[in-house]
Amino acid sequence: MSAEGIALPRELRLLGLRRSTWPRILAPLLMGLLALGAWEFAVRHFEVPAYILPGPVAIGQTLAENWASLLGSLAVTLRITLLALLLAVVTGVALAMLFSASRWVEMTFLPYAVMLQVTPVVSIAPLIIIWVDNVQAALLVCAWIVAFFPIVSNTTIGLNSTDRNLLDLYRLLGASRWQTLFQLRLPAALPFFLAGLRISGGLSLIGAIVAEFVAGTGGNSSGLAYRILEAGYQLQIPRMFAALALISLSGVAIFLVLSLLSHVLLRRWHESALGGER
Amino acid sequence: MSAAHDQGAPGPPLLALRGVSKRYANGTVAVAGVDLGIEAGGFVSLLGPSGCGKSTLLRMIAGLDPPTAGGIAWRGGARPSLGFVFQDPTLMPWRSALDNVALPLRLAHVPKAERHRRAREMLSLVGLADAAGSYPRELSGGMRMRVSIARALVTEPEVLLLDEPFAALDEITRFRLNNDLLRLWGLRRFTAVFVTHSVFESVYLSERVVVMAARPGRLHADIRLDASSHRDEAFRTSPAYAALCRSVSGALEGAMAA
Numbered sequence A: 001m002s003a004e005g006i007a008l009p010r011e012l013r014l015l016g017l018r019r020s021t022w023p024r025i026l027a028p029l030l031m032g033l034l035a036l037g038a039w040e041f042a043v044r045h046f047e048v049p050a051y052i053l054p055g056p057v058a059i060g061q062t063l064a065e066n067w068a069s070l071l072g073s074l075a076v077t078l079r080i081t082l083l084a085l086l087l088a089v090v091t092g093v094a095l096a097m098l099f100s101a102s103r104w105v106e107m108t109f110l111p112y113a114v115m116l117q118v119t120p121v122v123s124i125a126p127l128i129i130i131w132v133d134n135v136q137a138a139l140l141v142c143a144w145i146v147a148f149f150p151i152v153s154n155t156t157i158g159l160n161s162t163d164r165n166l167l168d169l170y171r172l173l174g175a176s177r178w179q180t181l182f183q184l185r186l187p188a189a190l191p192f193f194l195a196g197l198r199i200s201g202g203l204s205l206i207g208a209i210v211a212e213f214v215a216g217t218g219g220n221s222s223g224l225a226y227r228i229l230e231a232g233y234q235l236q237i238p239r240m241f242a243a244l245a246l247i248s249l250s251g252v253a254i255f256l257v258l259s260l261l262s263h264v265l266l267r268r269w270h271e272s273a274l275g276g277e278r
Numbered sequence B: 001m002s003a004a005h006d007q008g009a010p011g012p013p014l015l016a017l018r019g020v021s022k023r024y025a026n027g028t029v030a031v032a033g034v035d036l037g038i039e040a041g042g043f044v045s046l047l048g049p050s051g052c053g054k055s056t057l058l059r060m061i062a063g064l065d066p067p068t069a070g071g072i073a074w075r076g077g078a079r080p081s082l083g084f085v086f087q088d089p090t091l092m093p094w095r096s097a098l099d100n101v102a103l104p105l106r107l108a109h110v111p112k113a114e115r116h117r118r119a120r121e122m123l124s125l126v127g128l129a130d131a132a133g134s135y136p137r138e139l140s141g142g143m144r145m146r147v148s149i150a151r152a153l154v155t156e157p158e159v160l161l162l163d164e165p166f167a168a169l170d171e172i173t174r175f176r177l178n179n180d181l182l183r184l185w186g187l188r189r190f191t192a193v194f195v196t197h198s199v200f201e202s203v204y205l206s207e208r209v210v211v212m213a214a215r216p217g218r219l220h221a222d223i224r225l226d227a228s229s230h231r232d233e234a235f236r237t238s239p240a241y242a243a244l245c246r247s248v249s250g251a252l253e254g255a256m257a258a
């Protein structure tokens, strides 16, 4: 018995990260730096005017100069994004629980959830903006529509794919409906939910930006999409790129944070979180 | 037939199956007309080729599936406390070994300190005292199966049902777990119903081997083994073991031909 060891072999660590993790960070980073360098070189060498294609240095300068106003816009967009994601999580998980509780509910409502998902948000955003008085609320609804489907569908699959033997075991042990839901089916669905959440995180940002574009809201409470529109009208292409860079970076940051969350929650038990080991 | 069996009062068996049949919704007749009595405290193996309805029969005994004909009666009317061990360890991967073992107690609302104490005790009984905090992913196949058995026994059930629990393990681990199971059975004296497709395993473990035939699943032979010989590694190589295996193997061949 003692021959069957339980300790996992420890890999060498560098600055707290596994050594095999470093190439995964460094390789894309190096690639990005090379691409930026080539871009800057090309812009200078061919003397491309900044109103057609600014170089990374010019964009960086613009970003620094307009930092305060861009950061304000970023905060507005991120607020909508995160609220929409939160709303998507709450409604998505609730709907998934309803779906898995009753085949009838699923059969009745799933087609409409799919319909909402496949209809491009750009095409319904104008309607929503007309119907919903409050612009912020309209943006929230648009972002929510895009974000909630992956959570519903993934969580439903997760809830329905609980190990049948474990379900039998709970039944044998006389578990109540609630015990089975909260102690077995929901935890078993967690990896599926988290996979959906990672997709939804990016989608809710896209939804928020698209809705902002359609709404074209002005004033001091306007988001990054408005900055892009505004810069476009004024032919201030470097500022357009600066706003674009902020959007991309936010998207990447959201993805990284959700991946980290997923890793932390599943670290001890799920295959997907055990990437480097064994 | 050992003397020990003859001494027991000839009262009603702990469990009586009468004409038990199971026809699945798709028309498959998995079990047909099984009559079987099982005495308390015994170790019975259900032996048969795969697909002969062993799992179906065990699930009906556990009350997980109702028979479509016939009846299952427990002595005294009520179903006694049961432990069930599946072919796969069937552990919750998000819970430590300790919490997995404590599950039946948790579902029964046993206070945390008490259930942890009992789960720890059970884990050390299966030789896993040090693995209490480990997660299933961090354990070997044999260790996971030990956790699964500990979970089934933590409520000290009167009856333990096992559905080919060691079929997926390597031979060395399987032999070890065979011995562990016998040791636990000697300690707790539950009634064991052990499903297997291995002649050697059934003979090594049980006092009685019930041989099943397939399509439709029915009983073919009911063989009582001499339980007096001590079951240990020496027994595995003894002539007595070889002889018993030969006779059970013959019955199984008969069942396959039937």
Ligand SMILES: Nc1ncnc2c1ncn2[C@@H]1O[C@H](COP(=O)(O)OP(=O)(O)O)[C@@H](O)[C@H]1O
Binding pocket: B024, B025, B026, B028, B029, B030, B048, B049, B050, B051, B052, B053, B054, B055, B056, B057, B217
């Ligand atoms: N849920 C089910 N629905 C339909 N047929 C089933 C089901 N479960 C088992 N069977 C069929 O019943 C027969 C007996 O199965 P099973 O009890 O699992 O046999 P064993 O455990 O001996 O391998 C097989 O032919 C199998 O295909």
Ligand SMILES: [Mg+2]
Binding pocket: B054, B055, B056, B163, B164
């Ligand atoms: Mg089976």
